[in-house]
Amino acid sequence: MEIKHNELSFQLMVEATPTALIVVNNYGKIAYLNNFSEKLFLYKKNELIGQDIGILIPQNKSSNHPAYIKEFFVNPKSRQMGENRELYALKKNGVTFPVEIGLNPLVTVDGTLVLAAIIDISDRKKADEQFRLVVESAPNAMIMVDNRGLIIMINKQTELLFGYSRDELIGQKMELLVPDRFKENHSNHRTSFYKKPTSRAMGAGRDLFALKKDGIEIPIEIGLNLIPKKDSQFVLASIIDITERxxxxxxxxxxxxxxxxxxxxxxxxxxxxxxxxxxxxxxxxxxxxxxxxxxxxxxxxxxxxxxxxxxxxxxxxxxxxxxxxxxxxLGKNVESVEVDFNLLVKNVLSDLESSIKKHEANIIVENLPKIKAYELEIHLLFQNLISNAIKYRNSTIPPKIHISAKHVNNLWQFAIRDNGIGIPLDQKDKIFLLFQRLHARNEYSGVGIGLAHCKKIVELHNGNIWADSEVGKGSIFYFTLAVK
Structure with a gap:
């Protein structure tokens, strides 16, 4: 009864498995198959039991199959069938399809049998083919490498870039394309990558070089992408020749x-x-x-x-x-120091006190930051901009000047707003050039260098300066200073 119970348990497990399972004897005859096998091959059980397994093998693939069966029974052990070969099966309607087959020996009272687990990999094959087409059509050289560093796939651009044919590269170590002086560390970099695999640029902060078939080295950029496949992980390397760059x-x-x-x-x-x-x-x-x-x-x-x-x-x-x-x-032999801009502007206003009083200027200063800068140059910058705001005032009302700053990304953006005469739209891009004057000397004094000074000072601090203005209503001069 125990044997029958075991046989019944085995049959129930086989029938419940969502994989095609077929039992074959040492003569290559089908002894048993489950329901999923019927669905996969479109045969009824009574049509297959007792038949040669070759009925499920395409004719052009069946000639060597008896020898494979004989070889298996000489040394029966669990393994993958047709390793490194593409396997195909045949449906009752004549359609062939790609498969994976796992072989497992079954020891019974009637002798040793083989249990074949058959998986239809048509969808996987389609996905692989689509992936291959994408890789092949890529504008860059694409190389897929396994965890041993062996090249298993390349595209046409790889052949064109390195001068090797596809057959010359497939199965070769990736080091074939690495200059001699870098080969020693290349395997260590690969091992390091597989310990913490992520899609990223290779060799960040280092100059990378590759070796062509003719011995010429070329500078390259490499992007690494992890490709999970079956039970392994592969790396797809996108390689760009940056010689021209x-x-x-x-x-x-x-x-x-x-x-x-x-x-x-x-x-x-x-x-x-x-x-x-x-x-x-x-x-x-x-x-x-x-x-x-x-x-x-x-x-x-x-x-x-x-x-x-x-x-x-x-x-x-x-x-x-x-x-x-x-x-x-400007900028000669200077050193940046931490500058309290509130105190600096206060000193500038003290220097301009007589002009401020004379023209009854109202100056409002918001809380300004402390940042590292070239202090004397920044003093001159504010002095020029505030002096201009007073000089180019509206004759009918006292000057009103508002000074503020705000943090924008990694910069401080300052604004000096006035209610003066404004700047014509067609002159806004010219005012920061040397010797640019918008008015006659008998109207406003000056030599046309002040704003050029301002531009150079701001650029010394890796910043920019610009103006928004409306004639008759005033101007806003903006400038940015990098945070050091």
Whole structure:
């Protein structure tokens, strides 16, 4: 009774399994199959029991099958059938489909049998084929590697990039494409990746290189993506040749160095030329003053007017030269310190006290931050912007100036708002250039350097400066300073 009970239990378990199960004897004859096998192969049980298992194998795959059965029964053990081979089965209606088959020996009183568990992998095959097509159509070289570092799939772009054919790469170690000086550590990097596998860029912060078949090294970028498959994990590497980008980056670096060098030369020239020009101008102005003092009673009024005009012109020239000298010195030998902007603006307003009182300016300062900056340059920045807000005032009402700041992302954004004459829309992009004047000298004094100073100071702090304005209603000057 125990044997019958065991046989009954076995039959119940086999029938309840949602997998096609077929029992085959050592002659290759079907001894038993479950209900799921009927659904899969479209046969009734009585149509298959006693038949050769070859009835379920496509004709072009069946010639070697008797030898495989004989081989199994020589050494019967649980294993996967047809490892590294594609297996196909045949339905009653003549349709073939891909399968996976697990073989398990069954020892019975009638001898050893084999239990074949058959899984239809058509859907998986379709998914694999779609995946293969996606990889094949990718614009970058794509290489799939297993956890041993063996290449199991590549696309056409890989062949074009590295110069190897598909057959030359499949089954090879990934190190084939790695320059000799990096091979030693490559396997360690792979082991490290599998310990904590995540989709990411490979070699962040390092320059990566690959080796082509012809021995040429190329700079590359690699993206790693984990691909779960069956009971294993694979890595799909997307490889981009960045040779042209590297060339462009190097060219840009050289160009930037050249520009920086020329800027340094220009600033040095500006400094020297401005300094050398100051001396003769001082002499001219001194001579004018001497003539007017010594010959005061002997000079007619027409000549006095001309001398005064010359003196004013020389004064403007000296102011211009001083502005150029100050501009050239900006950012030279400076060190950033923590600046209390409330105290700094208070000092600026103290410097401008006479102008503020004269024009009855109302200045409101909100609470400002403490950040690291170049203190003298920032002092000049606020002095220029506040002076301009007072200078370019509306003649009918006293100047009203509002100073504020707010934190935006990783920057401090400052705003200086006034109720002055405003800036025409077509001039907003020009006001920060050197020597740009929007008004005649007899209307507003100045040499057109102040806002250029402001722009350079802000850029020294990795920031930007811009203005919003409406003619007749006032302006808002914004600038940002990086948080250091």
């Amino acid at each position: 590297k060339k462009n980056e190097e060219a840009f670096k050289e160009y930037t160095k050249s520009i920086e060098h020329k800027n340094q030369e220009l600033e040095q020239f500006t400094y020297i030329a401005s300094h050398d020009l100051s001396e003769p101008l001082n002499s001219i102005q001194g001579l004018i003053s001497l003539i007017m003092d010594d010959e005061e009673n002997n000079i007619d009024e027409n000549l006095i007017v001309k001398l005064n005009f010359m003196d004013q012109s020389v004064t403007r020239m000296k102011e211009l030269i001083k502005g150029l000298l100050d501009y050239a010195r």
